[in-house]
Amino acid sequence: MNWTCEQTEARLSDYLDGVLTQTELLAFKVHVPGCERCAPLVASVSELVRGLQSMEQLETPPRLVYSILDKTLGPRESVTGWRGVLAWVRGVASVRLAYGALSVAATLIIFVTASGFNWRHPKLADLRPATIYRNADRTVHLAYGRSAKFVNDLRVVNEIQSRVREENDLRANPESTVPDSSPQKQPGSSDGSKPTTPRQQNRANDLVRHMEVLAAELPLFCGTLGGR
Amino acid sequence: MEQDAQLVQQCLQGDASAWEELVRRHTRRIFNICYRFTGNGTEAEDLSQDVFLRVYRTLASYRSAHGGFATWVTSVTRNLLIDHYRRTKRDRVTDSLDDRMPAVENKESSARRPDELALLGELSGQVQTALTKLSPDLREAVILRDLQQLEYGEIQRVLSVPEGTVKSRINRGRIELARILQQMGVRPS
Numbered sequence: 001m002n003w004t005c006e007q008t009e010a011r012l013s014d015y016l017d018g019v020l021t022q023t024e025l026l027a028f029k030v031h032v033p034g035c036e037r038c039a040p041l042v043a044s045v046s047e048l049v050r051g052l053q054s055m056e057q058l059e060t061p062p063r064l065v066y067s068i069l070d071k072t073l074g075p076r077e078s079v080t081g082w083r084g085v086l087a088w089v090r091g092v093a094s095v096r097l098a099y100g101a102l103s104v105a106a107t108l109i110i111f112v113t114a115s116g117f118n119w120r121h122p123k124l125a126d127l128r129p130a131t132i133y134r135n136a137d138r139t140v141h142l143a144y145g146r147s148a149k150f151v152n153d154l155r156v157v158n159e160i161q162s163r164v165r166e167e168n169d170l171r172a173n174p175e176s177t178v179p180d181s182s183p184q185k186q187p188g189s190s191d192g193s194k195p196t197t198p199r200q201q202n203r204a205n206d207l208v209r210h211m212e213v214l215a216a217e218l219p220l221f222c223g224t225l226g227g228r
Numbered sequence: 229m230e231q232d233a234q235l236v237q238q239c240l241q242g243d244a245s246a247w248e249e250l251v252r253r254h255t256r257r258i259f260n261i262c263y264r265f266t267g268n269g270t271e272a273e274d275l276s277q278d279v280f281l282r283v284y285r286t287l288a289s290y291r292s293a294h295g296g297f298a299t300w301v302t303s304v305t306r307n308l309l310i311d312h313y314r315r316t317k318r319d320r321v322t323d324s325l326d327d328r329m330p331a332v333e334n335k336e337s338s339a340r341r342p343d344e345l346a347l348l349g350e351l352s353g354q355v356q357t358a359l360t361k362l363s364p365d366l367r368e369a370v371i372l373r374d375l376q377q378l379e380y381g382e383i384q385r386v387l388s389v390p391e392g393t394v395k396s397r398i399n400r401g402r403i404e405l406a407r408i409l410q411q412m413g414v415r416p417s
Contacts, residue, residue, distance in 0.1 A: 009399075009403060010399070011399075012399055012402070012403065013395060013398055013399040013402065014395075014399075041403065041406070044406040044407075044409075044410060045402050045403055045406045047406075047415065048402060048405060048406045048409065049374055049402060051355070052355065052370070052374035052375055053374055053375075053377065055352055055355070055375065057256060057257070057260050058256075058259070058260050058263060059256075060255050060256045060259050061259070061269070061273055064255055064259060064273055064276060064277070065251055065252055065255050067273070067277055068251050068255065068276065068277050068280045068281075069247075069248055069251060071277050071280070071281050072247065072251075072280060072281055072284040073244055073247065073248075
């Protein structure tokens with residue numbers, strides 16, 4: 001089958017739509033690549049169609065829908081005041097928006113409370129940025145101080161617990177602290193055992209003091225330790 | 229499509245919210261057709277309003293058996309665009325369509341507002357300029373097929389011409405548009 005340049009031009013859309021018959025397609029493919037008139041035409045139109053079909057739709061001007069509705073249904077009744085606010089809320093109401101508003105409100109409440117605002121006796125002066133900053137700064141420092149004290153207390157409790165455990169171990173195994181009379185033991189030599197030293201005695205005394213301090217500062221832990 | 233037909237029924241029973249829904253569903257597409265045809269944002273907005281006004285007034289004449297609501301609205305749009313083209317053609321007072329089109333459209337494209345340029349993007353703006361240089365018959369065929377991606381049957385119903393004519397116009401329109409872009413030194417990819 002012979003294919004001419006006129007046929008290429010007339011059937012180009014059929015080629016792009018893929019509706020040429022096998023024979024026509026074969027003749028097209030034989031003719032076009034070697035033709036200096038058809039090859040650039042097919043390339044440019046193919047490229048153009050791809051470009052056009054991938055172009056996105058333009059956005060509608062925001063006022064257009066309302067202009068059309070005004071022209072067809074007549075101007076909408078304008079509502080003001082609380083009715084206007086309610087109409088606006090009804091227009092934008094959605095579950096997602098409700099969740100969002102709720103979380104924003106919760107965050108604000110937490111922030112305002114943290115800044116030292118007194119909800120029982122609210123004062124306008126408490127909402128001034130300088131006051132909020134000063135109160136927030138103080139609250140943060142107080143919170144840091146309390147946290148540091150709490151961590152220190154925990155460390156002391158932990159230390160005391162470990163010492164109490166050591167003490168209990170010592171009481172439960174007195175033979176390990178008192179050296180055995182070994183037949184092989186020679187006077188003046190050690191058999192590797194650890195007799196109670198004055199330092200251990202001092203530790204035991206310290207322990208009692210720590211317990212007293214702890215009882216004064218942390219009554220909660222005192223009960224726990226007292227049970228041991 | 230069925231949803232459109234249902235909305236039309238509700239509109240005919242006086243449901244304003246159904247009409248609002250129809251307007252929201254089709255405004256973007258109609259605005260795009262008008263803009264691509266005229267190449268002018270303000271004219272496209274005015275024409276879109278006129279389209280919906282006419283659709284609203286003649287809604288009772290719509291028959292779903294004769295095609296989808298979208299096709300019907302597109303057909304109304306096309307008729308209004310051709311009316312608009314003829315009206316503005318008389319205003320221009322020129323002799324030949326071929327002589328007149330490039331000069332007028334060049335003027336339009338050079339007068340394009342910055343917001344319109346931002347809306348279009350550079351390449352799209354050049355394609356738009358080239359599109360407005362096509363004759364109206366070829367332009368509307370290319371817009372409906374390649375930009376609105378309608379099927380040949382739908383285009384046939386919108387333009388009220390035989391399918392062979394639709395195919396021929398699309399083919400000629402594409403070739404002509406590619407040539408114009410080539411002359412402008414634009415590669416459309």
